[in-house]
Amino acid sequence: MLLQWLPESIVPMILQITPPDVYSKQPDRMVWDLDISGSFSISSVYNLVRKVSNISIFSSNIWLTALPAKISFFMMRMSSGRLSVMEVLQRWGVCGPSRCTCCENPGVDSIDHIFCAGDVPRQVWESFQVEIGDFATPSMVKHAVIQWWLRPAKNKWLRLVYQVLPSLICWHLWKARNVAVWEGKVLSAMQVHGFVLSDLCDIL
Numbered sequence: 001m002l003l004q005w006l007p008e009s010i011v012p013m014i015l016q017i018t019p020p021d022v023y024s025k026q027p028d029r030m031v032w033d034l035d036i037s038g039s040f041s042i043s044s045v046y047n048l049v050r051k052v053s054n055i056s057i058f059s060s061n062i063w064l065t066a067l068p069a070k071i072s073f074f075m076m077r078m079s080s081g082r083l084s085v086m087e088v089l090q091r092w093g094v095c096g097p098s099r100c101t102c103c104e105n106p107g108v109d110s111i112d113h114i115f116c117a118g119d120v121p122r123q124v125w126e127s128f129q130v131e132i133g134d135f136a137t138p139s140m141v142k143h144a145v146i147q148w149w150l151r152p153a154k155n156k157w158l159r160l161v162y163q164v165l166p167s168l169i170c171w172h173l174w175k176a177r178n179v180a181v182w183e184g185k186v187l188s189a190m191q192v193h194g195f196v197l198s199d200l201c202d203i204l
């Protein structure tokens, strides 16, 4: 029967295996060799066929089970400059006034400005500093985010805070920017701070 289905060369190897004892309590079942549990999993197949590349600091800190998927996707779009701010739209030929909503004297509606260099975003980042003068506030959002990710943590909970906090700050700055642009309501840094803190508490 085995010869009907299998190459001749492996049939003797199979015949050497003692069949399971019918009185044994272990059920006779098919097992998946790539997983210790014996159960099939997509991840084990993926690991078998994929080419392992270097771990990206961005990917390893935004794709977290603790973060809602919508925030992870948003961070991916932000880090690759794919958000519909005026600076990006102008590159696609869409012209319009590029005025931020975060400063008293309006600056440009660009990713680095609305997430980092503007008045409100800078105040929000600084409001989460543990000690005064902890970090110099950079002008690029990628630098602001990475500063938190590289911060040494004393335990796994603090590690989680340092991992999710930059994504929550960016997410709520984006929501605040959109409320200001589309509904005309400008939120203060303390209001944005409150939303971030509330989400952080929920995650913890």
Ligand SMILES: [Zn+2]
Pocket: 100, 101, 102, 103, 106, 107, 108, 113, 114, 118, 119
């Ligand atoms: Zn601004």
